[in-house]
């Protein structure tokens with residue numbers, strides 16, 4: 083049987099029974115039969131968003147084969163070139179588990195639907211497009227009764243955060259398993275640090291610090307759109323440059339450190355105030371940068387108990403680099419991530435000086451968190467354990483967005499203000515076609531609307 087035969091039959095049956103996704107919330111009290119692969123059953127995977135992370139996540143998924151057979155059977159991307167290069171790379175790296183013939187490779191803004199149609203209920207779909215599309219694709223996955231792995235951030239604004247919270251509940255009501263790519267939570271060294279902090283080894287947490295400061299990375303900055311590409315394609319392909327697509331560099335780059343430090347504190351911040359600015363308006367050649375990002379951000383997050391979390395983000399050449407995170411307690415200091423988003427080893431020191439003589443503990447588990455998050459998800463899928471990281475993923479996305487909005491508006495922003503903010507950056511993405519207008523239009527000078535702290539104060543642009 084082809085991968086989509088049983089899927090189509092089950093889908094018809096499911097829609098007949100439930101009346102479609104609109105009925106999902108009514109399902110919460112109904113016991114649903116397990117749709118999960120028992121240990122030895124083949125789990126089929128579809129990849130939606132075949133870029134760098136999507137291709138990596140597909141490899142991580144395939145690496146769980148010790149738990150049971152698994153293979154990639156369908157791929158979808160908005161663009162043919164991205165799909166081709168991902169398919170070629172994956173097939174070269176893992177020919178035994180990549181089974182995606184031409185007729186299960188789909189291109190375009192509705193490609194996600196076709197790829198999901200190749201799966202049967204209980205299979206797994208990977209959502210690794212820019213985050214703007216997450217709720218659209220997640221909604222479809224729930225309708226198709228698929229387990230999901232989705233990358234962070236899961237939302238970039240208030241309305242989509244509220245939507246995703248509801249979708250997360252619907253996924254639980256349907257007994258679907260959902261992993262979110264905040265991999266610090268699956269980093270074994272950070273799990274041990276978290277446990278040690280809960281056991282009081284640091285005393286009370288009074289301050290946390292996070293840094294991600296390096297040169298321009300990804301599509302942090304953009305020059306004016308060339309004539310041979312539509313505005314829509316330009317913005318999607320360079321998604322870090324545009325707030326609607328990614329939440330900008332702030333949400334895309336900084337969410338990991340915001341997430342894992344808040345985890346160490348077991349709380350989300352109640353409010354944030356922040357500064358930031360654009361220092362370099364043009365390239366060395368004098369061509370204007372037209373993206374929406376600030377070059378640097380400094381955020382002071384406050385928790386309900388009054389303690390603070392200071393975050394510095396910077397994308398500038400020639401400045402000192404720093405990419406790590408720290409937790410200060412009444413008894414000592416911990417290094418959470420030594421380098422990058424969740425780098426080993428974590429460590430605890432007595433007092434506030436990080437010196438070898440003061441070190442009380444250092445982690446020794448160096449397993450790969452990207453692999454761990456898939457081991458954990460597939461364990462839940464195969465053993466039918468409750469598993470849904472959406473609420474936490476949305477809360478991490480909102481906590482990140484509130485720091486960004488505080489910098490972009492120059493106002494103090496509470497968690498509730500961010501969550502309830504009515505500015506939806508890109509409404510109607512579920513109806514997007516290749517001919518749709520871009521969610522953001524440039525001014526006459528080719529520049530897209532940039533945040534103006536103190537001038538535009540109730541929305542970010």
Ligand SMILES: NC(=O)c1ccc[n+]([C@@H]2O[C@H](COP(=O)([O-])OP(=O)(O)OC[C@H]3O[C@@H](n4cnc5c(N)ncnc54)[C@H](O)[C@@H]3O)[C@@H](O)[C@H]2O)c1
Nearest residue numbers: 131132133134135136159160164210211213215233234263
């Ligand atoms: N957890 C991590 O450490 C980590 C690391 C890198 C990226 N990410 C996240 O993964 C996501 C993707 O990032 P990336 O670096 O792989 O970007 P990328 O540009 O390499 O990949 C994104 C892919 O999605 C495709 N795409 C865009 N819109 C689409 C749509 N509507 N339908 C189908 N395909 C679409 C693009 O063509 C591209 O191939 C982002 O949310 C990013 O934050 C997470």
